[in-house]
Amino acid sequence: MQYLEGRKYVVQGIFLVVALIFLTRLFFMQVLDGTYKLAADKNTLQRLVQTPYRGLIYDRKNELLVQNTPVYDLMVVPREVQQLDSARFCELLQIPLEDLRSSLRAAKKYSRNKPSPVVQNLTTPDLAAISDRLSDFPGFRIQARMARAYRTPNLAHALGYVGAITPAFLEKPKYAKYRPGENVGISGLESYYEETLMGRRGVQYKMVNVRGIEKGKFRDGEFDTLSVAGQDLHLSIDAELQAYGEQLLAGRRGSIVAIDPKTGEILAFVSAPHYDPKLLSGKGSGNRYMALLNDPNRPLFDRPLMATYPPGSVFKLVNELVALQLGVVTPYTPFECNQRLVRCTHRHERPSNVSIAIKQSCNPYFYQVLQAAVVRGQAPNKYDDARIGLGQWQKMVKSFGLGEKLGVDMSQEKRGLIPSPEFYDKKFFNKKENRQHRWSYRNVYSLSIGQGEIGITGLQMANVLATIANRGWYYTPHFVRSIGNGGPLPQYRERHYTAVDTTLFKHIIPGMMQVVDGNGGTGNLASLAQFGISVAGKTGTVQNPHGFDHATFAGFAPVNNPQIAISVFIENSGFGGTSAAPAAGLMIEKYLRGKVAPHRKNWENWVMYGDFTKHLKN
Structure with a gap:
């Protein structure tokens, strides 16, 4: 018993020592948190x-x-x-008295015991001018x-x-x-x-x-x-390519996005108009930010990620792939250029197969392609049939990374829109009559040529072309190829496959090559055949109810070993073949050859200074 009694006192003693240590530690931690003030020689x-x-x-x-x-x-x-001498202090710092008072009010609101800023971004000469006299003002200190x-x-x-x-x-x-x-x-x-x-x-x-x-x-x-x-x-950005792209679009509105299809790495990311990043750093950056914010040209607006446009004829490629997957067309299916269905922009040879249709960008052909994909006799009436078919179409199109955020390593990315049956239910609901108006393919056919309610970003369009270049898969586009000594974030190493079989992509590429290098192709101004570089692409002209149409081009090169996929949007610039296509060709040449040939400087001048809509004004 005495032995046990002795152990009890030992245990109690240990607990007492531990408690004292804990309390001592707690006391010092409270001191560290600024709860208590130490008094030792003041x-x-x-x-x-x-x-x-x-x-x-x-x-x-x-x-x-x-x-x-x-x-x-x-x-x-x-x-x-x-006892702050405010007038003397403001004279030393060369700041208005009201600014000082405002800073002190904000500091007190935040914390009376923690430091808050009064004046920021002082330079070394600024510091030298005040450091010797700052000791006259207790409570103020310099933080580097x-x-x-x-x-x-x-x-x-x-x-x-x-x-x-x-x-x-x-x-x-x-x-x-x-x-x-x-x-x-x-x-x-x-x-x-x-x-x-x-x-x-x-x-x-x-x-x-x-x-x-x-x-x-x-x-x-x-x-x-x-x-x-x-x-x-x-x-992953190529600084030289980026600078060249910003030079090409200087003075215009639009975007250029270039991606390495094999990795998903973003090579160029041009938003026009642009601004110098130095404007938002250093003293006075707040005033410069407000000037940019109030600029009517909206230079702060991130067009490749935030501007959504109808993709125009570039979207015909996606519709063709979906129809091929559904088995409702083959690469050799002929459709007549029947302009009673939808207007075609120019006269051309009969679209007896998909290659000719892509080369000539025949609107009636692709009207009938999407009609075959949506209207498949899955319901007894045309309304329910269109509703079912459009839902299946939407799901397949979204597998291309459209209508959802791709997941690029930027926070302000927009989803765009691939309309669903529910979207059209809401659109055709008559609030005044409080009843649903039914809709059929004739109400949504503009989707067949990339118009109507559909909207995609420049980044999404470039990614679609990267997917075609890879024959059916893509890596999520991203800017950072390595963090420290490691690689990119894990999500940028995962392949994403579309709902279209990879064996079907080969059927649209010959027509895309004819767009650029074929006789009479709509994208001849993007051709680099003179340098032995094969380019596959598609032009687009996006209807704009507020002014001149927008111009688009999207493509990739070289065809058999793709190293760059690119999308170009130039607002209010008319036909994609006359403005966006040459811009894309110059960018591809710059990246693959490292330079632009001297004899092609005239095309640089055309893209930078040309009046793309002159023929539309006459």
Whole structure:
């Protein structure tokens, strides 16, 4: 019993020691959180967050696109401010009194014990001008950080930008660890890969006196943690091709997207009009942002991801593949160019097979192709039959990555629209009469030529061509080919197959080649046959009720070993063959040959400065 009694006291003693250690630790952690103030020769504890070095961004050839540059922020801890001489302080900082008052109000609202920004993006000369006199103002201190510096005037829409975190961001759980004054990716790749680029913060605890003069580390740095630098991003973007594409569309509205079909890597991502990413960094960036936001040309609008257009005749390729899969046509099925069904834009040879129909872009032919796919006698009346057939068509079309977000590594991607039977039920519902009007193929036939309610993005169109180039599969398009020393995110390594058998894609490619290199093809201005490069493509002219039609072209090259798939949209530019096709040809030439032949400079000038609609005005 005495033995057991002795063990009881030993155990109790151990618990007592553990409790004391825990309470001591808790006390110091409370001190670290700023709950208590240490009184030791009038010293206070200062918690300094060490912002990590943000990851860099490179292009596919390891050319540096985005780097970091040092800037300084003047921070305030409201609790430590003592009898501030506001007029003298504003004179030192060269800021309006109202700006100071506004910053102090925001700082107090956030926290009286944590630092908040007063003036941001001070340069080294700015810092030198105030550092000697700043000790006269307790509660204010300088915090160094790294800001983004862009080494390219291009790719602004993809890169996005970094800015000071806003109060709205701070309220989101995702940004709970951020503090006022810290930078965060606002848009583009900077936002999508924020956690990767940001790294991990570190913390240092220092003793300072009431004048802010450092008195040494707290407990020899026992509670300090080191920051971990963010990881670098290596993009698939070809910086030279990107710059060339932005040059071609300068002064116009539209987009160019180029993809490597074998990997899904995005080679060029042009949104026109564009802007220099440097405008949204450094001092005064807020004012420049507002100027861009209010620009009537909408340079901030990311057209390849956010602008949805009817695809025009390029979509005929998808409809043909769906009809082949359903077995309602063969590559040799003839349809007459019957203009009582739908108007054809020009006279041409009889479309006795799909290759001729694609080459000549015969509207009545593809009217009958989609009719064969939708109206298949699956119901006793034409309304139910069309409804069933259209539902099956929609499901197959969406397998091409249309009507849904592809999942590119950018957050603002739009879905586009591949209309469903339910869509038309809603469209033809008469609210005044409170009854449903039935619809048939005649109400939706415009889908056969890529018009009507259908809408896709430039990125989706380029991906469709990459899918055709691969004969039936694609990788999700993406910008980042490697993170640090690793590869892309796992989702960009997975193949996606369409609902169309891979053996059927070969039947549309000869006609696509005739579009570009055939006698009388609608896309002859995209031809690179003189360089021994075979191009397969399709032109499109998109009806626009608000002005001149939009021009499109989509294609890939070389045909037997595809290395680039491309889509071009140029708004209000008339026929795709006269504007979008030459732009695509120049881009393909630039990528595959590394240069554009001198004798083709006239086509550069045509794309950049030509009046594409001159013949439409007469």
